[in-house]
Amino acid sequence: MKILWLGLALLFSASAWAAPAGIMARAWVVIDQTSGRELAAYQADLPLAPASLTQLMTAYVLLGDIRKNKLSLGETLTVPEAATETDGARVFLKTGDQVSVDTLLQAMLVQSASDATLTLVTATDGSEAAFVGRMNREAKRLGMTKSRFMNATGLTEPGHESSARDLALLSRALLRDFPERQDFFAQKELAVKGVTYYNGNRLLWRDSTVNGLKVGRTAQAGYCMAASAQRGDQQRIAVVLGGRNDAQRTQDALRLLNYGFENFDSVRLYRAQQPVKVAPLYRGARATVGMGFAQDFHLLVPRGSASRVKAEVITQQPIVAPVRRGQRIGALRLTLDGKPIGDYPLVALHDVAVAGIFGRGWDSIRLFFGR
Numbered sequence: 001m002k003i004l005w006l007g008l009a010l011l012f013s014a015s016a017w018a019a020p021a022g023i024m025a026r027a028w029v030v031i032d033q034t035s036g037r038e039l040a041a042y043q044a045d046l047p048l049a050p051a052s053l054t055q056l057m058t059a060y061v062l063l064g065d066i067r068k069n070k071l072s073l074g075e076t077l078t079v080p081e082a083a084t085e086t087d088g089a090r091v092f093l094k095t096g097d098q099v100s101v102d103t104l105l106q107a108m109l110v111q112s113a114s115d116a117t118l119t120l121v122t123a124t125d126g127s128e129a130a131f132v133g134r135m136n137r138e139a140k141r142l143g144m145t146k147s148r149f150m151n152a153t154g155l156t157e158p159g160h161e162s163s164a165r166d167l168a169l170l171s172r173a174l175l176r177d178f179p180e181r182q183d184f185f186a187q188k189e190l191a192v193k194g195v196t197y198y199n200g201n202r203l204l205w206r207d208s209t210v211n212g213l214k215v216g217r218t219a220q221a222g223y224c225m226a227a228s229a230q231r232g233d234q235q236r237i238a239v240v241l242g243g244r245n246d247a248q249r250t251q252d253a254l255r256l257l258n259y260g261f262e263n264f265d266s267v268r269l270y271r272a273q274q275p276v277k278v279a280p281l282y283r284g285a286r287a288t289v290g291m292g293f294a295q296d297f298h299l300l301v302p303r304g305s306a307s308r309v310k311a312e313v314i315t316q317q318p319i320v321a322p323v324r325r326g327q328r329i330g331a332l333r334l335t336l337d338g339k340p341i342g343d344y345p346l347v348a349l350h351d352v353a354v355a356g357i358f359g360r361g362w363d364s365i366r367l368f369f370g371r
Helices: 004-014 051-067 103-110 112-127 129-143 166-177 246-263 355-370
Strands: 027-032 038-042 077-078 096-101 187-191 196-197 209-220 220-229 236-244 262-271 276-280 288-292 295-303 309-315 326-334 340-349
Touching: 027 166, 027 246, 027 288, 038 166, 051 103, 051 112, 051 129, 051 166, 051 220, 077 103, 096 103, 103 112, 103 187, 103 196, 112 129, 129 166, 129 236, 166 187, 166 220, 166 236, 220 246, 236 246, 236 262, 236 276, 246 262, 262 309, 262 355, 276 309, 276 326, 288 326, 295 326, 295 340, 309 340
Parallel strands: none
Antiparallel strands: 027 038, 027 236, 077 096, 187 196, 209 220, 220 236, 262 295, 276 288, 288 340, 309 326, 326 340
């Protein structure tokens, strides 16, 4: 896939627009949520303190537990003493309070509440350390190569770090893997014990297309944000780390989102298992085999250029049975204005067994005489 992406990257580099200007954060990245393609970045692999953006990984693990029925939104947890003694943002829970998982998750994501976070993770794993072990295993599985979590809250701790690219990868995974929970990340306010807490993501008020995700701040990390937005059928994610103040991180994230929407289109060319071409098949129990993509195929192109993309199907002839589902039997060659974008593997969409003796014999004759 690196070669395919290089062709697209070279195509973008020849475009007329400049990279986003005026971004002041220490590190940043903007990606297309659907394809995961990176649209622009600066020091995206620099390991930095992630502050409360850490809780995106905490949420990812907890939402997985909920899906596996190891935890329920409606169940009530008892607040342990250790949770009430933690530093950082809080919703001022008291030892012994009975609070629902639903409320605790909201408190973590809206207020970055460390007391709610510790109540959740100690209930699931018995200790924060055990839960953090799962966080790091999930980070590795997702490909977050620059991340090392030392706690579940994001409080400053030696060695606790992530990167803009890793956090964009995590943000995309949250939206992709738990679409039914997206409202948690778009919630503007939360009332706990008669006190109303407001989400620090100012973009939720400034731009109606913004639907998440999280902000964070510590003295070491500065002001951080992972922001997501959807405009029509287009989705983008921007991550900024090391901002100087709230206004700057908000403006930086909005500029990156706007850049992503104004300059690129993510287009679904083919649905999963949709035949791109039906090719002739020799010595098979059937005369043809469908070829396509195992998953939805999305193409990222410069804004307004999708109609100028040309496609050519290249088949590996002759195709001879047996054919296994998922076996590569061709390629989709894409060009834009005559310039190559890349060749994308096409696979068999179903198994085809070998034909009987008479079918094999007739196809052998056809192959011998050049079909």
